[in-house]
Amino acid sequence: MEFSPIPFYIVSALVIICAIAMIYFKELIYSALSMVACFMAIAGIYILLNAELVAGAQVLIYVAAISILVIFAIMLTRHRKGDFWLFFHRQSVVTLPFVVVAGIVLTVVLATAAYDSSEEALNPPDEEMARLLFQDYSFPFEVLSLVLLVAIMGAILLAMRERRR
Amino acid sequence: MQRELIAVMPELMLVGTAIIILLIDPMLPATGRRGLSWLGIFACVTAIFSTWFVRAEEYSSFSSAIAIDRYVVFFKILLLVVAIMAMLLSEKHLALRGRLLGDYYALILFTTTGMMVMAASIDLITFFVGLELMALSTYLLAGFFRYEERSIEAGLKYFVTGSFASLFLLFGMAWLYGMTGSTNFEEIGDVIRAGAVPGDALAIAIIMLVAGFGFKVAAAPFHNWAPDVYQGAPTPAAAFLAVGPKIGSFAVLIKVFTIMLGGESGTWLMPVIAMSIATMLIGATLALVQRDLKRMLGYSSIAHVGYLLLGVVAFGETGSSFGQAAILFYLAVYAFMNMGAFGVLVYLANRTRFGDSLDEMMGVGRRFPAAAAIMTLFMLSLTGIPPTAGFVAKFYLFASVVDAGFAWLAVLGVLFSVVSAFFYLRVIVYMYMRDPEAELQGVPAGSSWDLNLGLGIATAGVILLGILPSPVISAAQDAVVRVLGI
Amino acid sequence: MTPLQHYLALATILFFIGAWGMMARRNIIMVIMCIELMLNAVNISLVAFSNYMPSPVPGRGEVFVFFVFGLSAAEAAVGLGIAIALYRLRERLSVDELDGMKG
Amino acid sequence: MKAAAILIPLLPMTSFIITGLLGKRYFREKSHYLPVAAVAASWLLSMFVIVQVERGETLSWQIYSWIAAGNFNVDVGIQIDQLTAVMLLVVSTVGFMVHVYSIGYMKGDPGYYRFFAYLNLFMFSMYMLVLANNFLLLYVFWEAVGLCSYLLIAFWYPKVSAANAGTKAFLVNRVGDFGFGLGVILIFVTLGTLNYTAVFGHAGDIGTGTLTAITLLLFVGAVGKSAQFPLHVWLPDAMEGPTPVSSLIHAATMVNAGVYMVARSSPLFFESTTTMFIVALVGTFTAIFAASIALVQNDIKKVLAYSTVSQLGFMFAALGVGAWVAGLFHLVAHGFFKGLLFLASGSVIHALGGEQDMRNMGGLKNKIKITYWTFIIGALAIAGFPGLAGFFSKDAILEQVFLGGYWYFWIVAITTSFMTAFYMFRLIFMTFHGEPRDLKAFGHAHESPRVMWVPLVVLAVPSALIGLALGFPPGAGHIDSFLRPVFEEVLGAEHHFGLLEGGLMAFSALIGIVGILAAWRMYVIRPDLPVKTGARFQGAYRVLLNKYWIDEIYFALIINPVRALSRGLWRFVDINIIDGFVNGSALFFRGVGNLFRPAHSGKVQSYLFTMFLGLLVLLAAYWILTL
Incomplete structure (x- = not known):
């Protein structure tokens, strides 16, 4: 293909x-x-x-x-x-050259490195993905659910109006 | 299956209790929430027991997502003890500020779970998920007093800088995975050792990883968030934040740098040396100019990270277990003395209208002799004066550094701990040798048995680890010998 | 077939665009959006690696991406929660006005 | 023996805990009962131990394993040998007497219980310091005695100068402890052990460079603790503490810890000629430097403080030239007579209601007779008056310095001993002789209560006799044979007391007496002449004029320059350079801290930028290093 x-x-x-x-x-x-x-x-x-x-x-x-x-x-x-500076931090001008130079250098280095890549597409079919996700990586998947639980809890904790008790 | 359940039993206990706390919290009247902390503490204690009973086991489970060994047991128990102390310190403080919610304890339990997952992980994905569980919970803990501007500011700063650093870490992990095709620490290490990886890209990935870890442990130049966050966060939460995440991060850092990148120490050794020197310098000198005690302790904890990084240098150079064991022991000692020091600030804030400034420490020696006495102990321990635990820890750590052939680094380390004596001593001088211009205003009913018990644990830890450190040192050595296979 | 390196270049460029955005914009919601952008950049590299690099277990990169998805949802929720709490307190969303603690 | 060894430190410790906890509420003005009893019991036990050691019984006892983990082993243990016994003699005797003395001196002080609790803690630490059997334990109690010392210097902390002096002592000692700590780490890393016996057993296996590094670092610790140049500045300031403290800690015991440590490590020091020479050099220089400063001080305690610094320099000079026994002999003698002198000066201060300036004293000779005579004994002892303690010990040092071929050090040392005699008797004449200068204080002056003068008398006995008891005949006294087992391997051959030695002895005795006479002349005879004689006997005045004129020349050419130099040394070196350095280093680090402050602007996005830059620096550094 x-x-x-x-x-x-x-x-x-x-x-x-x-x-x-x-x-x-x-x-x-x-x-x-x-x-x-x-x-x-x-x-x-x-x-x-x-x-x-x-x-x-x-x-x-x-x-x-x-x-x-x-x-x-x-x-x-x-x-x-308001004007531009109300939205953009003044340091954005200073940071720009650093970001550009570093971005170019890193892009060049990372994108020219000789990776040991294969000629064909390797991403597996969905069934294999499901097996990986729910079997091999079942433990981190469970922990991820806790991450989401904490996120929900945090959003409620920070953003919900307090019930007066 | 049974073994897998045993492997995560402590985590299950914490998570289960956290969910129970979240469920019953809305049903309780405001005064009835006192017992919630004890529920959390009970969970931690049972988790300690269940960890202890499997300490002899060694296996990996969940398709090599996590491993159970002595190393993990050491860290799990340490983290659980820290969580217990954190919950003991918090209860009264939250009640006095009108924020005694079950969520707080649930967050502490989730943070602890995240750190325990990190410590047990031998896989990039598990590590990452554990890290984020810890990180998100800590952002929320920092911003827990949402009606106080400082607390929100702390939460926001922690969130923004923490996400930025997580991205570095993730970037490095993505490349490490990409170039080796594996997410398992050992497999990645094997591929790297086989030399099939482009060097420059690997170096970038490793340095990104170092930067990400540098942030998580608050090493210069990735440290700026730490003092702000510790100053703004609720004081008992600050105690926890200054200790817990560092222990968890070092647990993974040691694993990553030995199992995965042990052969690549040529790449990360120089950055770590540079970071440790910068960290000690910035921590010690900036602590010197602080007037706010929480901020001072923040910078002091940065200085301690500098010493800990010296241990990383030591094991990176020699590959022997001396440096790692020294870090483990130092972390244990650091946990007790730092929790204790913050705990005394909590005590003062509960008993008086205390604003955490150095000037308010005047006359504390006379008004609260017991609190002042243990604060003195913690300050001496942080300075590294014998026979406190801080001395043994520093001695052991610096000995490992000299042993690795970095005598000059050890000299720098000792020099900065001499500098740090200036600001720790100043606290003692203010407590005992200055008379206050204005007395602190008392708060009725500010005393709390929970808090006293927490301070008692910290004090006992500092004294016992100073006088009888050998069980913990042997446990640390045993732990790292297992994980390294030396 | 497009070589792996092109995808990696895209990912790196996107990562740095996002990094600049985080440092440049004052609004906290923008900062959160930039975080999401950077996470996406990493995702691209993960999927690309997963598709091109031979591995004993193919597809691990894609699995990793699912975890990053979950995380970005969580980060967005927590970040926006902090933003709302901040807004309630000060009626402002500028990150850089928050400098009550320094030195 | 074991029981005695463990009880000696434990009794003061127990008493410290009880007094510290209960003193404020229950004991109050009776706070001294328990501490004094504990120290007395420790004294008895020490005497018992010394007798046992005298009989040839030594003790080496591992109590428990402090840190035992793989390759890292440190024990808590007690080692009693002849050296320990000698230290015990001084520590327990002076400690006991100071406790008794303090009952009177501190009477009525609001911190009465606290004072005795601290003193007991100090006694515990000091006992443990000399009983320890390894370097780490030594270091632990090295810090602990330091801690007690700061607590006691700053005892009257509402006085700003006292609090500052405590802080200063702490800070200066950090520098010394920095070196000591590194030295201990280096020993551990080199040999893998810290036990005395094991370390000394392998002393020969260490490379010369490492050995020199180790010994120099250890010596830095000694310089800090024993107040040698340039870290001596804290000791004169430490005189802000109560006088019994000055006597016990800053004259007789703690400041000797450095000397003890060097003597204890003699197998290490002996192997490194470089370090030995540096020890001798620092010691000799400190001796003359501090003595010259003592010439012009007007505060009675400051004179004694500089004198202590100077005498400690003598001890280091002795150790540096290999005269181990002589150095320790002087330590013992000095411990007794300097402890006595401080207590006696405390009695003077007590009598005058807190006056410390000698220019406001005078004529107290008949008011406080016991103090006067005990003071005379102490002063004669330190001046090297024949037959008294200092005569034998100091002479042993001078003799060995000379015979060791260090004639240049000998010249300096003999000059120092002239100065010593001079300033001690200047002190006596200004304080006790002549006319009272402050009549109001003089009018109230009274002899101290019995509880204070009895210790003076008790301490006067060893000050007078210990030289004869231990050091006679010179070179072959009891102390030589007693300490020989400890220094077996590092001691040269015994030499016989011959004509040369006799001559040296006579000369140094002469120098001491000349010094006393010079002080007599300047402070008793001359000050009266212009004032009294000049006014009332015009004729006699004229008769004396010629002589007076000679004196003028003498003053202009010798005394005034010396005096100016001394004053300059004190003002310039001590106060500007060394204090300046200590304060300056604090300011320096503070400045560095302020330098970094703008980087912590509180703006979160500038934090992000800093982090980003940090990452770039790390990356750039990697490339630069690998290119």
Whole structure:
């Protein structure tokens, strides 16, 4: 099976543009929408990587759940309007060159290293995934449920209005 | 199956109790919640027993997600003792601030569970999940007094910096997994030793990992969050946060750096040396200029991390078990003396309108002779004055460093502990030798048996580990010899 | 077929974009969104590695990704919870205005 | 023997716990009963132990294994040999007397119970220090006696100077303990053990470089604890503590710990000629340095403090040239007579209601007769008056320094002993002779109660006689044969007392007497001349003029420069340089701390940036190192 690299370039360009847009928008709601777009595009990357299950989960978790959570939080709070510096930290100018240089250097090093990669796609079928997730990694999976429990508890603890007793 | 259940029995006890606490908490009247801490303590005590009874067992379970051995037993018991002390210190303080909720104890139990999972993990994914369980619970503990701006600030800062660091760690783990195709510590180690991994990418992954660990243990330059978080968090929570996560992180750090990256010490040794020197320098000097005691203790705990990293250097250089055993023992001692020092601040905050500043320590020696006396003990132990436990721990640790051929590092370590004497001593001087300009205002009914018991445990720990340290030192040596197979 | 290195480059670039966003934006909700972005970057690298690197047990990277999913949901919940609590207290969401403790 | 050995430290410890816990509420002004009884019992037991050792019985007893884990073994154990016995003699006797004396001296103090509790804690620690059988235990109690010392220096802590002096002692001692601690770690890492016998057994196996490092580090500890140059600054300040404390801790016992430690480690020091020379050099220099400062001090206790520093320098000089026995002999003698002198000075201060400045004293000779005469005995002993304790011990040191070929040290030492005699008698003449300068205080002056003067008399006996008892005949006295087993391997051949030695002895005796006479001349005869004689006997004044003129030259050419130099040393070196260094290092680290403060701005995003930069630095460092 021979894939053309063109779809990858299109999708990854979309990912990067949406990511930058997300950071750039002053209006939070636009940022959130860019984020949704970005996550959708990433789901596309997963499909290219032969990981449909992950792509599906990506759509469900990021595009649906987390984005809605973020949008709710945005709507629960009021936001100010103003010039650029009200939204961007002044140090962002200082950090930019560092991030760019480090990003380029690390990208170059990590993306030119000689990995011992195979020629064919290796991601297993979904049944195998299920076996891995619920058998081999059953213990961390259970612990993950505790992580989510703590998160729910934390959200309630911090955000819920106190019942007067 | 049965063995697997035995392996996670202590964790199950804690989680089960935490859920019970969460369920019955809303049903209880405000005054009836006192007993909840004892429920948690009971769970910890039974967990200690169940850990103790399987101490001779050695096996891995859940498809090599976790392993049970002496090393894990050592850390589990230590973490459980820390959790018990944390719950004992908290009860009255929370009640006085109107935040006595079952959630707090549940969070402590979850944090402890996360740390125990970390200590037992021999797999990147298990480690990661355990780490995040610990991390999320600690963010919430730091921000537990949600009506106090400082507490929220602490929670927020901890959350933002902690997530940033978790990402470094995750990035490093992703690459380690990617290049070796495995998530198991030993398998990764084998592949790396086989030399089939591109060197530069491996180095980046390792340094990302070092940075992530550096954050979790509060080593410079990844330490800035620590003083702010300890200062802002509720004082009993700060005691727990300054001790527990460090123990849990070091438990994994030692495993990762010996089992997985033992052959790559050439890459991580220099960064760790640099970090340990910077950490000792920043911890000791910045503690010197603090007027807020919680903040001072925060910087002092950073300095102690610097010493602990010296132990990492020692075992990284020689590969012998001396350095690891020294770290284990030091952590045990550190747990008692730091919990104790914070505990005295809790005591004072309960009994008076105490704002944690150094000036308010004036005259404490006269008004609260017992609290002042044990605070003196903890300060002496933190300084490393014999015959307290802090002395034995430091001696053992520095001896391991000299043994590894890093005499100059040991000299630096001793030098910084001399510097640290300045600010620990100052607390004693203020307590006994200065008379207050204004007396602290008393709070009625601020005394608590729970708190006194917690302080008693810490005091006993510092004294016993100072006078009779050999059982714990042998346990530590036994533990690391098992995990290393030396 | 697109080589592994391309995916890794994308992941690394995205990681650093997210890192810059965390350091640049003042709003805490933006900071949380940037954290999610960085987690996604790591996920891409994990799935890519899983697809390209031979392993005795293929698919571990994908499994890892599921754990990161769970975690990002939890982080979002806790982070936004803190954001709401902060908002209740101060009617502001700027992270950098919180500097009550320093030095 | 075992029972006695364990009871000696345990009795004061028990008494410390009981008095400390119950003293405030129940014992109050009766707080001294138990502590004094405990120390008395310890004294009796010590005497018993000494007699046993005299009979040739020694003890080496592992009580329990303190740290036993794999390769890391340290025992808690007691070792009693001749060296321990000698230390016990001083510690228990002076300790007992000081306890008795304190009953009177501290009477009515609000912290009465606290004082006795601390003293008992100190006695426990000091006993354990000399009884310990390994370096780690030695280090533990080394710190413990230090701790008691700070507690007692700062005993009157509402006085700011007392609290500061305690802090200063603590800080300066940290420097010494820093070296000592490293030395102990180095011994452990090199030999894998810390037990005296095991370490000394392998002393020869250690490489020269390591051995020199170990011994120098240990010596740094001794320099701190025994107040040698340049770490001597805390001792004069320590005089802020109550006088019994100065006597017990800062003259007779704790400050000797350094000397004891070096003597105890003689097999190690002996192997390193470099260290030995440095020990001798530091000792000699401190001796003359501190003595010259003592010449111009006006505070009665400060004179004695600098004198202590100087005498400790003598002991180190002796150890450094290999005169182990002479050094310890001087330690014993000095312990008795300096303890006596401090107690006596306390009696003077007591008599004058707290006055310490000698310029406000004078003429007390007939008011406080017992104090005066005991003071004279102590002063004669330290000045090396023939027949008294200091004469034999100091002479033994001088003789061995000279015979060892260190003539340059000998010259310095003999000059020092001249100065010693001079400043001691300057002190006596200013305090007890002449006219009272402060009539009000003089009017109230009275002899101390019996509980205070009895210890003076008791201590005067060994001050006078111990030299004869232990050190006669010179070079072959009882102490030489007694201590020989301890220093068997490091001691040179015995030499016979010949003409040269006799000459040296006579010379040093002469020097001491000349010093006394010089002080007599300057402080008793001369000060009266211009004031009294000058006014009333014009003729006689003129007759004396010529002589006076000679004195002027003498003053202008010798005394004044020396005096100026001494004052300069004290003002400049002590107060500016060394104090400056101690305070400066604190300021330095504080400054470094302030330097880092802006990095902790409280803004979370700048924290993120710092972390990010830290990561980049680590990465960059990796690349630079691997390129």
